[in-house]
Amino acid sequence: MADFIMNDQLKQSLHNLLQSDDVEYREMSSDNKHAIIIYVRTVCDSEIIREFVVKPFWEIESESQYTQFIQSFPESSELTDQAGVVKKLLQGYVAIFLANQAFLLDAKKIETSSVETTAVETTVNGPQDKFNENLLISINQLRHRYKRESLRVELKRIGTYSQTNLAIVYDEQIVRKEVLQELKQRLSQVQPLEIQGVAEIAKLLNNQKWSLVPTMLMTERPDRTAKKIAVGKIVLLLDGTSFVLIVPATFSEFYVSMDDEYQLRTVAYFLIVLRYIGLAVTMLLPPLYIATVSYNPEFFRVQLAFSIAASRAAVPYPSFVEVTFMLLMMEFLTEASIRVPKAVGPTATTVGGLILGEAATQAGLVSQIMIIIVAACAIANFVIPVSTMSLAARLFKYPLILFATLFGMLGVVVGTAWFIAYLCNLDSFGTPYFKFFRKADQA
């Protein structure tokens, strides 16, 4: 009966779709009416379908009344574009084919975790909520924190297969037009098959293939995001992930925690300085150890020089082997404690920390000073508040270690200069990346 509504093309595509196990195809026939409903079980709310599609079908006598009933929902529309049916079905619509009419009813079910507290960027005094995996809830959170009428939300779809919803959010009045244009242009150039995390977009939009530092700020905090929108930055929200991307970003923004905004100015400055010292420590301590121990021991005070010499007396390998070995162990530990299943949890760190540190010195593989250096290096690394930068900072020391091994103190100095030159060379969507002391309202 309903066959005349479906043309061959639609039939063919429906047939393809029906190969999937979670697609439902139901035919219902009562005395005087007949209907076919098609929907994707995993994206639709079966409760809605049962309550508003199936149940009324048996309760309502005539087909015309049932048609009127379906039409009365604001979420329903008459199916006119047959080519777009499959797309709609995948988005959570249910298609209802009647004798001579067909309808689409929005029955989207959204599996979401409720708004949770921050897990990655924690603060002491600030707001504790993080973005939701549902794009609409995230935008809702953002709108809640930024109630200006010039806030624009542009929805896009990205990923040929995944068709993921992407929202570009900015304040139209203060956004820098050229940055927005550049962003949109770059977005239109990339055509990924599927996108699951917002960091993937960051990777795609980055012009450099091998970049050492993140040039787009990734955050899970709605308050940070709202603050960035207020200075004219652009936010990318992706459906299905609780992280958002903020462009453009500068180096110094990765060293600001939201706590800095909520503390006294003096405390905030102290914390910021502390983080840069942390960066210097995590970057420079191991290479400096090599440079001083193997090239310029006169750099130390005589007391320290002697105690290092004594504690290294049992170590058979040159300093760079010692450093590389110990750093490798430290990286294993860090990586293991992130990836380890929650149930195994503290075992990895306890075993690693206790046994490695103590036993390595007693076995004469590394000196005691080395343990202090590795520990300081590992701890200082986690002082950096934005996780993308913190993870990147783990990498910075290795080229410097190479330079220190080859050229000593000179290598460390030149290597650091090279790193700074590299940062100066970068830009994030036209904004100089390594520019400090900008005015607060400048994007």
Place this chain on the structure above:
Amino acid sequence: MKKSVRFSSLMIGLLSLFVFAEGCEFKDIDKRFFVVGIGVDKPENSTKKYRITLKMAIPSGSIRMGSESFQNFTQNADSITEAVQLIKSRLDKEADFGHTKVLIFGQQLIKEDYVHPMDWFIRQRFIQKVAFMAIGKPSAHDVLEVQPKYERLPSNALFMTFGQVGVESQYIVTEDLYDVYRNNKDPGVTPIMPVIEAKQDHFQINTIGVLDRQKLVSVLSPNETRIINMLRARIRKGDFQVSIKGDTFMVHTDELSANKKAYFAATKPYVDINVNIQGVIEETQQNTRITETVLRQVQTALEKKVSHDVEDVLKKLQQQNLDPIGIGLTYSASTWDRKDVEEENWKKLYPKLDITAHTHVRINSPGEIQ
């Protein structure tokens, strides 16, 4: 993309150039022997010019007082370079001079010559130019052999003493290598060096040797030493003894400053040394009650005594044509002549220069509660 590739290749290219600019070689700290002191003596029964002692530290894991260990290597040779090379042939690790902070000349040697051995110290790029210089008594080797019970690391006692991190004494004068070298070259000033006397298990450093351009001329007494130290404005703390009316007072100074004012253009050129002392009375012999009158008397007596001491020591040095406080520097700073003319003039002028001292003493407290 292209820009960054170009940039990186440029940086890598530049970096690879540093392979040639590399200053020191790769050698781990535990493969080095740290030389913590060098002594240069005159050999006793040998025709060689020098007897060189290198004090090598042996690092130990647990650093406790009196647990230091070191070994002295001695070698007679005609040059320091040769001696060092010969000593190296007895070692298993590379000698490292990065922490060589004490350079000692034996008493016998410095009476003849200190300029030649110092030449080696100055030319070695690995010896710090801020190394402490001293005269060893009875010999440099004996000083390096002393092992004080309170010392934790080899030579650390001398590092602490001269580095002024530890003790502050008005008798101890610190002279760095660059200081002695510069003063040796400068016509307006003559160098000095502290004298370290080696005792059984400690050092005694309370005199200075005054040098001319070539050798040691005289050794000052402890009292003269502290006057010179005071005039060179290196110390602020000191104690002075003064006697009036049968009682003897000790005055401790908190503030001590000295400056010199020269009048070279006067018909009879003269130098005024102004000393300012502020302090408290620290000790009395007869427990005299200190009234304002007594206080004034002590002040006046101390002023007189200090002025007298200062004039005494400076005149004595003047007769020997020595100028460790650098009056000649003031002269060259206030004349416009050509360098050689200036030098000639100064040589003629200095022996005739009249030196007077004026002391101003202020005693802030009688040091007692009444």
